Amino acid sequence: MSPTQLPESDVAVAADPSAWKRFRPALLRLHFYAGLFVAPFILIAAVTGLLYAVIPQIDSAVYRHELTVDHVGDRQLPLAAQLAAVRAAHPEGTVTSIRPPAAPDETTQVTLAVDDVPADYARTVFVDPYTGAIRGALTTYGQWLPVRAWFDELHRNLHLGAFGRNYSELAASWSWVIAGVGLMLWIGHNRGQPRRLVVPDVRATGRRRLLSWHGTLGVWILAAVALLAVSGMTWSRFAGENVAQLRTQLSWTSPSVDTALPGQTAGATLDEATALRGADVALQVAHDAHLRTPMWMYPPTTSGQGWQVAERKRDWPTQYDAIVVDPATGTVVSRLDFAAWPLMAKMTDWVIDLHMGVLFGLVNQLALIAVALAMIVGILLGYRMWWRRRPTRGDRFVLPTGQRRGALSALRPYEAVLLVAVLAGVGYFAPLFGLTLALFVAVDVALGWRQRRQAAK
Structure with a gap:
């Protein structure tokens, strides 16, 4: 009012x-x-x-080339091969997350932390999971592609x-x-x-x-x-x-899964080649653990950490189950299901997603x-x-x-x-x-x- x-x-x-x-x-x-x-x-x-x-559908239409493949193949390449194709085309920065395709016609999204984008932004490379062809690279803000990110920042x-x-x-x-x-x-x-x-x-x-x-x-x-x-x-x-x-005081924050491997402590920073080993193992273990797409994979950054694989389905019914995988043994060493979240943490996430227009599509x-x-x-x-209510008598503006x-x-x-x-x-x-x-x-x-x-x- x-x-x-x-x-x-x-x-x-x-x-x-x-x-x-x-x-x-x-x-x-x-x-x-x-x-x-x-x-x-x-x-x-x-x-x-x-x-x-009104932007989400426009955003998807504008970047349809990057988000989808031209032809759905019979078999997807291993993640290791897709990552190699991405790094050959874009050697800059470091890999921070991977989003495997959530549908047969979707591309794999590999997010890179780079220095030549604004703060809080990243570069996401889109690769055809069947051929390894690079479909494009965009400056992204979290999950948002450039058009949606621009309007998001306009609103903020x-x-x-x-x-x-x-x-x-x-x-x-x-x-x-x-x-x-x-x-x-x-x-x-x-x-x-x-x-x-x-x-x-x-x-x-x-x-x-x-x-x-x-x-x-x-x-x-x-x-x-x-x-x-x-x-x-x-x-x-x-x-x-x-x-x-x-x-924080009321324990309403979203909990996170512990990425530490049992019996190990965080050590030296891993080089990227070492950190990305086990990507295919982690993905297969996630499927075996009944995690559902869309999900994001986060490689370890230091020794003593495992691969984190987390669901991120923000529309209803929401899915946020997460696991940590030991790439050496292919075992789940930690798991946090969305059902175990405190009620108010769930409510907070739902209200935020409702505000952003994603909870109910x-x-x-x-x-x-x-x-x-x-x-x-x-x-x-x-x-x-x-x-x-302004006075209308007289010649003076009031x-x-x-x-x-x-x-x-x-x-x-x-x-x-x-x-x-x-x-x-x-x-x-x-x-x-x-x-x-x-x-x-x-x-x-x-x-x-x-x-x-x-x-x-």
Whole structure:
């Protein structure tokens, strides 16, 4: 939701009407200022998120040549032969992971850590598993190919690096607050009319019609906005660190399989030829251990480590079983099944994949597109309502105004302390929220002081 100015006719929704009347001005002013100044960042996040949601199919079509083979053969080459073909064509960097084909017409993907790509990116080489022919090499970001990676970075930081991450953190930190406060105001506005909470008043005209659609859209997408905001904060620059610490303390982090070989300790760094030995053994053992594609293989980096083979099926039903294979003996020395993950670790992964539009495939994408469009429309309606509040008499241009000042003074002392404490707590956990809220208050106080001085003259 974005800036609104609800009519003065709003009445109480609680058992004590005076409590609502005391809190309503503070909530309305918070919703107004946050919507007015933070909504542009939320609007950008919604637009870039919308673009990101429509990209997966385009990405697959653009890179079809690299992802698939021209002809499906009778027998695939050993991984060792495919790796040799990759290193002959691309000797740069080091091999960090291998993705065997998940379907007969797919290529094998070999990821290289190289120095001539941006930070956090890698080079992925695509090889025909039947002929050993190199189908291409692309700069990738995790699993994402270049087109999807470009839109992913646009959504995360507008291609402005670490500084750009502030915009998405600001949007994530404030959107659930704006939506939650907006819901309380909307319930108060429609007391005794529950149908009006979820069904717009098509008979209304003018600003009341705009308000009806603005509030109804907010109710429709409230849960989705909260989920996107909370999950988005896990990637944020400042709040993300607090989220990571909280997850660690509560054991909500995704567990990892131990790659150490029994009776051995990590020793010297392995040269690549030694590290890649046993790739075919590890793949066969993974199949025998009933691991399913898509899966990734990670060679050992030091002596005393085994090959890690891990499922990574992010669409429902998800698969994340992982094993460690001793390449010398062909035995599984460690195993961690997804079923053994803590429930909250699973939930965290599911929520993140839901945010990224991969958990439920096309249905997930369509839902994200619908939510993004609703957010865009809701924000624009909010600004339209704000603009229609501007004075129209006289020749001088005057911006619309918001709710009157002095909202905290309407509260009882303990209520004001409680409200400030809650906002301060949220601000401590989400620093950009706290910083911008303090800035809003400072600007508001300065404007009020200026108006009082002018009135006194």
